Amino acid sequence: MFSKTCEYGLRAVIFIAQQAKTNEKVGINTISEAIDSPQAFTAKILQQLTKNKIIESIKGPYGGFFIDEKRLNKIALSNIVQVLDGDSIYTGCGLGLHQCNDKKPCPLHFKFIEIRENLKKMLENTTLLELSSDKALADYYLKN
């Protein structure tokens, strides 16, 4: 469904969001260990997310990645997916045809639209606030 990049990115951001309440920054080392992802690769992904203002970072000692608690309800999963995987999930034709749309639909066009709309709405309606609220639970299961 998502690329590895996007999967790691989502997991990392959810983890960082869970630390937002304590206002603590987390280093890449801590993050990649917590979410069980390759460290250097995850660092690259977080770099992208930082550039795109999804998360923030500070270099040097006591530095790390963080998210302003007040923004937790502003950041939806769709924002993260958009940065890392673009909008191919929403827009691409299920059969890979370039010119597939309402006026020139592939044989499956309208069936796919329904599925994709559901996915889109789900990602748009799920914010980091929601995912970071039940910290203990989410925190635990994020590792498995």
Place this chain on the structure above:
Amino acid sequence: MFSKTCEYGLRAVIFIAQQAKTNEKVGINTISEAIDSPQAFTAKILQQLTKNKIIESIKGPYGGFFIDEKRLNKIALSNIVQVLDGDSIYTGCGLGLHQCNDKKPCPLHFKFIEIRENLKKMLENTTLLELSSDKALADYYLKN
């Protein structure tokens, strides 16, 4: 959503299904031209589908690929996706976690289940019969 392999495969099978009514076999050349896909690559995919009894093939002059018209209503898109992409689409965790299930759910588990169930049902309920019935329409748009 699907791999290229699966996209080409779906397009090819839908095309072959559309020829089933006339009981005509189609060659790989005709197929790859019709669905605008790389020929040799598509041939490999059709080989897989033949091994897995989704389609049938006969070698030599007057040979080619075909589907028994009587089986059109037995073959669902889910069968094709299963052969080419496995069941990762249905079963895989949205966040890429290995041990994500109802008892140990990732933070998004139950939201993803809903989406995936929709997709699964759609693929299971869409048969080649349906897709081959409006031949003129489907045939035309399959190329774009």
Place this chain on the structure above:
DNA sequence: TTAATAAAAGATAAATTCATCTTTTATTAA
């Protein structure tokens, strides 16, 4: 201002997916 820390940036490497080319096997008609 120096040493330590941590992210940013750039280069490179491994793995996987996508794609092609060549040889072999089966089938048909002449």
Place this chain on the structure above:
DNA sequence: TTAATAAAAGATGAATTTATCTTTTATTAA
């Protein structure tokens, strides 16, 4: 039985995605 046709099978190559390693830049405390 031979030549032609078309899929099967195997080998190889290109592109993309995934992943790592090294160097640079920013920040902090001593």
